[in-house]
Amino acid sequence: MDSLISTLRTALGDDSVLTGERLAERARSFWDPRPLEGRALLLPRDTAAVSAALRLCHEARQPVIPLGGGTNIANATASGENDVLISLERMRGIGPVDLAQQTVTVEAGAPLETVQEHAAAAGLKVPVDLGARGSCTIGGMIACNAGGNQVLRYGMTRDMVLGLEAVLADGTVLNGLTPYLKNNTGYDLKQWFVGSEGTLGIVTRAVLHLYPAPRSRHTALLAVDDFAAIAPLLLRLRARLGGLLTSFEGMWQSFYELNSGEHATALPIFDAAPPWSVLLEIEGQDAEADGALFEQTLAEVWEAGGLADAVIAGSEADRLAMWAIREGCEAETKLYARTDQFDISLAMDAMLPCTEAIRSALTELALDSDLHVFGHLGDGNLHLVVGHRRGEIDSAHVKQLVYQRVAEWRGSVSAEHGIGLDKKAYLPLSRSTAEIQAMRAIKQALDPHGILNPGKIFDL
CATH class of the missing domain: 3.30.465.10 (Uridine Diphospho-n-acetylenolpyruvylglucosamine Reductase; domain 3)
Known part of the structure; x- marks a missing residue:
């Protein structure tokens, strides 16, 4: 029997170490249904068990891959047959809420x-x-x-x-x-x-x-004809609504059409898809006062110009219908053989030229692919969906095309999804050599044998 696995069973308990078929019956992730690959999967019940497991793996120079809920899309939990995986799924305890300190x-x-x-x-x-x-x-x-x-x-x-x-x-x-x-x-x-x-x-x-917890929530969907009007719109809303403004989400025309069209479950809000749609939402503590301020602010914004249309959600059903367009993903799975997805950060004034440069490059290459853009405009995070009608398109080529243009516009190759394996090659486009060296130094200090999730983010 594998001596390390035997030692881990002794330390953690037999039911906390899964191998063979018990391991392979699990999927690699939410996105990858193939059997989970590894030497063993550890399921500790407390911090002491995690500590014991890592100490033993450290002594044996055994690579360890931590698992979360399986929804990461940067391939940050990829494993091989010689890796030990560890999941904290049994450690789900939640303590009492401290109301005084929140x-x-x-x-x-x-x-x-x-x-x-x-x-x-x-x-x-x-x-x-x-x-x-x-x-x-x-x-x-x-x-x-x-x-x-x-x-x-x-x-x-x-x-x-x-x-x-x-x-x-x-x-x-x-x-x-x-x-x-x-x-x-x-x-x-x-x-x-x-x-x-x-x-x-x-x-x-x-x-x-x-x-x-908020006691009121108010939502509206705005139609914008000129992208240049979006930055002043956000500035005006933040000045008028202050800390109530929680969401300022953007959708490019093709994304809106895709997620409210024939392949989608959501229905369109506007009669015709505008060049850009902005979904905004506020949360507060006074439903009547917040609602009055929201409507007054939108009236002022309308008078100031820059909007082609505006719809205020009159009910929770209306609100969910607006968010359904923004969060929809059914259409892309029906229409395309596969997709490449990106989460990037850009300054507001770089968003339009950068995405148009990406769209033009895709068109010039005649890849039979479409670009759909949406995201969190208020914090600079755009999501790009490149839908391929042909499954044989080279993802590496598409990634290079996208990330090179993001770098040209001084953006980040990852806004919120991390680096993992998928973006490791492109990290130098967003971080300097000195920064990556500093990261390596921290990694070397805390994990001198390089056993924790090796190969992710950067190579040693």
């Missing part, structure tokens, strides 16, 4: 939606929300620094984490579960792990900063 301490395996429901029962809100809320885990969100639809107001996962507990490659436990907004005591070690994709340590628990 915090909650959770184990890393807890799904986001479960934590949201726990906070809501106490009248509070988890500030980060995303479509994969039912399956993504808190640990996975921290590892990838997840964003979502309300970054404009609340920030990313990094801004939600007040403290965390992490286990280093050699089993050392760093307990930094402090619940303070201000903790200026040297290096902020927790931030080393946020966005590290499991390459520096495994997050086991975290203290999350919560917010009062």
